[in-house]
Amino acid sequence: xxxxxxxxxxxxxxxxxxxxxxxxxxxxxxxxxxxxxxxxxxxxxxxxxxxxxxxxxxxxxxxxxxxxxxxxxxxxxxxxxxxxxxxxxxxxxxxxxxxxxxxxxxxxxxxxxxxxxxxxxxxxxxxxxxxxxxxxxxxxxxxx
Amino acid sequence: xxxxxxxxxxxxxxxxxxxxxxxxxxxxxxxxxxxxxxxxxxxxxxxxxxxxxxxxxxxxxxxxxxxxxxxxxxxxxxxxxxxxxxxxxxxxxxxxxxxxxxxxxxxxxxxxxxxxxxxxxxxxxxxxxxxxxxxxxxxxx
Numbered sequence: 001x002x003x004x005x006x007x008x009x010x011x012x013x014x015x016x017x018x019x020x021x022x023x024x025x026x027x028x029x030x031x032x033x034x035x036x037x038x039x040x041x042x043x044x045x046x047x048x049x050x051x052x053x054x055x056x057x058x059x060x061x062x063x064x065x066x067x068x069x070x071x072x073x074x075x076x077x078x079x080x081x082x083x084x085x086x087x088x089x090x091x092x093x094x095x096x097x098x099x100x101x102x103x104x105x106x107x108x109x110x111x112x113x114x115x116x117x118x119x120x121x122x123x124x125x126x127x128x129x130x131x132x133x134x135x136x137x138x139x140x141x142x143x144x
Numbered sequence: 145x146x147x148x149x150x151x152x153x154x155x156x157x158x159x160x161x162x163x164x165x166x167x168x169x170x171x172x173x174x175x176x177x178x179x180x181x182x183x184x185x186x187x188x189x190x191x192x193x194x195x196x197x198x199x200x201x202x203x204x205x206x207x208x209x210x211x212x213x214x215x216x217x218x219x220x221x222x223x224x225x226x227x228x229x230x231x232x233x234x235x236x237x238x239x240x241x242x243x244x245x246x247x248x249x250x251x252x253x254x255x256x257x258x259x260x261x262x263x264x265x266x267x268x269x270x271x272x273x274x275x276x277x278x279x280x281x282x283x284x285x
């Protein structure tokens with residue numbers, strides 16, 4: 001059943017990305033382009049997504065366990081480390097350069113041409129390289 | 145309200161409902177980079193089946209909707225080098241930060257997680273600066 005629920009969640013996510021226009025890189029770069037032709041659509045998408053999600057967190061606080069068993073993810077300690085800041089900055093640079101982030105990159109794979117495939121391969125390569133990069137950086141500059 | 149904003153809000157509600165299902169049914173945070181990254185580096189081997197189920201649906205639904213509602217013009221740049229660099233940055237960045245727009249943004253901010261809020265501020269600032277420099281000043285993207 002876990003896989004069926006995951007499929008349902010992914011289907012809602014993919015449909016939402018398609019409907020909201022978030023697989024259109026012009027809309028994403030338009031949101032980031034505050035000095036140009038600013039497009040506020042992304043704010044509506046984020047705002048809309050947070051409504052059911054905030055309700056879900058409230059339900060999770062009161063429920064004993066998820067439907068498929070296990071436990072709810074604990075809230076992470078409010079600790080801001082080097083990895084969070086550095087990572088978010090690098091991610092934002094890549095996001096701004098082409099207007100794709102991981103979810104929309106997968107959602108648009110069927111109609112994003114060769115460029116969409118190259119992006120996903122490069123993203124996968126970056127993800128694969130990260131553990132080694134992180135331990136190398138840890139040796140040079142300790143994280144905390 | 146322009147149609148794009150209404151569709152954005154409607155799509156956002158669907159995205160958030162997906163996140164709610166993933167949390168309340170499977171007890172997991174719907175973060176695209178974490179779900180992909182765990183498969184790529186093998187750290188999520190134990191939960192590979194549900195990750196693959198999730199990602200298959202993310203890919204499949206837009207594919208099935210395209211013939212019905214029309215093809216989205218993604219306006220993706222044709223510059224392969226820029227795409228590859230951006231992909232690498234997104235891959236490395238989201239794994240270092242342990243989250244992206246869906247995990248830190250949608251799921252993190254909605255539970256008032258400090259990490260989610262700060263991550264979102266940083267990736268939006270970095271993205272905004274990147275577009276300002278490379279589009280408005282240099283005119284290369």
